[in-house]
Amino acid sequence: MEKQIHVKIDKKSDLTLREVLKKIEEIQAEHPELDVFFDGDIYAICSRPRAVPAIK
DSSP, X not given: OOOEEEEEOOTTOOOOHHHHHXXXXXHXXXXXXXXXXXXXXXXXXXXXXXXXXXXX
């Protein structure tokens, strides 16, 4: 599953953790089918489709 970058965050930005978390919540609310997360390696808010649980 390929991740999609929604917001690239500049390391020198004045964004607070609270602001980043709020943006993640906003994206998640707009796209409930996606798993939205912060990728610390590339300093970006990303998403990928939620995994469909296997039927047992």
